[in-house]
Each structure stands twice: as structure tokens, then as C-alpha cells.
Amino acid sequence: MKKVMATGTFDILHPGHGVYLEESKKLGGENAKLYVVVARDSTVERRKRVPIVGEEQRLELIKMLKPVDEAYLGDPNGDVFKIVYEIDPDIITVGADQNHDISRLQAAIDKRGLKAKAIRVEKYRDCELDSSCKIIKKARRTNFEGKILDNCED
Secondary structure, three states: OOEEEEEEOOOOOOHHHHHHHHHHHHHOOOOOEEEEEEOOHHHHHHHOOOOOOOHHHHHHHHHHOOOOOEEEEOOOOOOOOHHHHHHOOOEEEEOOOOOOOHHHHHHHHHHOOOOOEEEEOOOOOOOOOOOHHHHHHHHHHOOOOOHHHOOOOO
């Protein structure tokens, strides 16, 4: 049984996240086990933006997804390889839209004596709202006048 590790922010879930996780698990072959590492809020703020959904809720949602066997929050101190040592995956996947250099990641894996192979998942779900940023931007420009917010609590 191969272990596959996928990582990401997973803020405001959308179909692209599902495709990334499904394709990641497929890379491990039959009976593969998918481990997902959800970025800490502090990591998201440092690398992207303020997350809309907090880390505990993002982790909870990822654990509910069909392809996911186990999910964890990243290291609170920012040591990205600590959990890699613990899980010892055969494959570490990077999403099609993630800003990672696969050759540099593989070099960092090799330097640490880990067995994992870094692979970019090329398949992507191309749709109107295929990123958290696009969802945020659409919400910002949407006119919510009328009853749509009547039953929403602050």
C-alpha cells in the first residue's frame, strides 16, 4: 500500500480541491492511502492572504471528503518536513495551481533522505469558481440586496 501526501490551504472548498485530492490518491494506485496536510492559518497569512475559514474548520471539512484517509494540520512552527518524516509518504503531490517548483521540492526531499517522489497533479477542474480567490471576488462584487441575507446571522 502506497502512502500519498497532499498539502494545501483548502480555504473555501471548491471542485478543484476535490479533483486535486482524487487525482493525488490515484497516483498511489490500488489501495493507496491519502494523507492531507492542511496549512495553518499563520502559514496561509504569510504566503497568501488572511484565510476566510479557520484552520480547525478547514481540517474538519477535509476529513469529510471521500478520497481522504487521514488529515492533519501542518506544524505550528512552520517546519514543513516534520509531518513528512512522521507519515513517510511514497508520493507528495502538488496541485496544478500551487506555486511550488517540483525540482526544488524533490531536491529538498532527497537532501533529507526521504523516499518520497514529488509529483505535480496536472488535472484541474476549470470552472467559473475554481479558486478561493475567485469565490471571494465574486462575493465582494455581488449585490446582496433583498431577502438573501434575511436569515443570515452575524
